[in-house]
Amino acid sequence: MAKLKAIPQSEFEQRWRTLQEKMAAHDLDVVIAHGDEADPANVRYLADYWPLFESGGVAIGRTGDPILLIGPETLTYAQTRGRTPAIKQILQYRESAEPDYPGMKLNTFQEVFGELAGGKPKRIGIAGLSVMPVTVYQAIKDAAGSAEVVRADDLLTEMRMIKSENEIALMREAFRISEIATEKVLNEMKPGMTEQEVVGIAQAALYANGAEYEGHPTYVLSGTNSTHAIGRPSPKVIQPGEMIQLNIGALVGGYASSVGRPVCFGKMPTEMRTLVEVGLEAHLKTMEFMKAGVPAKDVVIKFEEFVRSKGFGDNLLYGPCHAIGMMEVERPWMESSSEYPLQENMTFQVDTFLYTKEFGLRWENGVRVTKDGVEMFSSYRNEVIEL
Numbered sequence: 001m002a003k004l005k006a007i008p009q010s011e012f013e014q015r016w017r018t019l020q021e022k023m024a025a026h027d028l029d030v031v032i033a034h035g036d037e038a039d040p041a042n043v044r045y046l047a048d049y050w051p052l053f054e055s056g057g058v059a060i061g062r063t064g065d066p067i068l069l070i071g072p073e074t075l076t077y078a079q080t081r082g083r084t085p086a087i088k089q090i091l092q093y094r095e096s097a098e099p100d101y102p103g104m105k106l107n108t109f110q111e112v113f114g115e116l117a118g119g120k121p122k123r124i125g126i127a128g129l130s131v132m133p134v135t136v137y138q139a140i141k142d143a144a145g146s147a148e149v150v151r152a153d154d155l156l157t158e159m160r161m162i163k164s165e166n167e168i169a170l171m172r173e174a175f176r177i178s179e180i181a182t183e184k185v186l187n188e189m190k191p192g193m194t195e196q197e198v199v200g201i202a203q204a205a206l207y208a209n210g211a212e213y214e215g216h217p218t219y220v221l222s223g224t225n226s227t228h229a230i231g232r233p234s235p236k237v238i239q240p241g242e243m244i245q246l247n248i249g250a251l252v253g254g255y256a257s258s259v260g261r262p263v264c265f266g267k268m269p270t271e272m273r274t275l276v277e278v279g280l281e282a283h284l285k286t287m288e289f290m291k292a293g294v295p296a297k298d299v300v301i302k303f304e305e306f307v308r309s310k311g312f313g314d315n316l317l318y319g320p321c322h323a324i325g326m327m328e329v330e331r332p333w334m335e336s337s338s339e340y341p342l343q344e345n346m347t348f349q350v351d352t353f354l355y356t357k358e359f360g361l362r363w364e365n366g367v368r369v370t371k372d373g374v375e376m377f378s379s380y381r382n383e384v385i386e387l
Helices: 009-025 041-047 075-081 109-117 134-144 153-161 165-188 195-208 223-227 270-289 296-309
Strands: 030-035 056-061 067-070 086-089 123-127 148-151 219-222 243-248 250-252 259-264 321-323 330-334 347-355 360-369 374-376
Touching: 009 041, 009 056, 009 153, 030 041, 030 109, 041 056, 041 153, 056 109, 067 075, 067 109, 075 086, 086 109, 109 134, 123 134, 123 153, 134 148, 153 330, 165 195, 165 243, 165 250, 165 259, 165 360, 195 219, 219 223, 223 243, 223 360, 243 360, 259 270, 270 296, 270 347, 270 360, 296 321, 296 330
Parallel strands: 030 123, 067 086, 123 148
Antiparallel strands: 030 056, 056 067, 219 243, 243 259, 259 360, 321 330, 321 347, 347 360, 360 374
C-alpha cells in the first residue's frame, strides 16, 4: 500500500466547516489565521500553503470557502499547492525587506471582508497572533473599522489537538524516517567530526528517505553545548567521553517528528551515566502515567515527584511533555498548571531534559494517547548509548 504523503482535499473542506461552526458559536464573522516560514501551522492546516520569505494567511467567513492570503511574489507557487479556490495578494504579507512593488495591482483586507462578510463584519478573530507582524495586524485593524478584533487561537488549537487517522498516518511515517536517520548518524559519526558535519549526515538521511523537510532544526550538541535546551549546532569538534545530545526529526506532509537520544563515544563517566539512566527511567514512567481521561497536570506532578525522589529535582528545567503535530512544539503544553484532560488521539512529545553545569541530556519520543495508555511513534534504542 502506498504511504500517505498529504492530507486529502476532503479533510481540508471538513476543517473549514468545523471552523465555521466554532465561529458561529463564538459570534465571529471572519477569522484570519496567520503563519510564516518559522510557524506555518495554522495556514498549512487550513490551506496546505507553506509560506517562505513572505508570510501568509487564510481568511474564512461564516459560510462559503476560505481565501488564501499571500504576498506579491508567490502567486504561481500558491496556485500549485494551496487548497482554497480563491487567492488574494496583499502588500502586508510581503518580505521583511518591504519592497513597494510600484505599479502592481494588489488586493486589500477591505476586499477580503467584502467577500466574506458583506463588507461589514462585526467581530473578527485572529489565530496566530503571537507570530503576526504588527504591520499585518495594523492593516487588519484599519480595514476592520468599527468591528471588534479579538484573539481566536483557541478555535484552531481545539481542532488541531485531536488528530485524524490521516494526520496520525503522516506522523507515523515522519517518525519512521527519523529513526532511519538516527540510526544512520549513530553508525557514521566519529570523534573528530564537528557538530555541523554530523547534522549533514542526518539531513542527507532524512531527505533520502522521504522527508519533505526537517521537523525542527537538527540538534547535535556536544560537551557543554549539550546543556542548551534550545541551541544550534556549531563548528565544535566532538570528543570521546563527552555528552552528545541528538535530536533528529523529519517533516512529512506538514507533520513533524523528533527522536532524541543522549550519546557518548566510549564509556560514560559515572555522573553522566547516572543522570542518563534516571532520565530514561523518568521518560518511560511519563508514558506509564498517560492515558485518556487523566488530567494533564497529574502526569506532570507524578513525573516531577519521581525525578525528585531520585535526587535530581534541581536538574529539571521544564515539564515532561508538549504537543506535537504540524509543529514539533505546539499547544498544549503539559505543565503542573494544565487543567485539561488527556483525550484519545492527542499526540505529544515526551521530552525529558535534565542538565548539569557540564552537560545536558534529552530523551525524546512521540506518542499518541489511547484509552489504555499510549502508542509510541518511536522506540529505537531507548537504552544507554555508548559508541
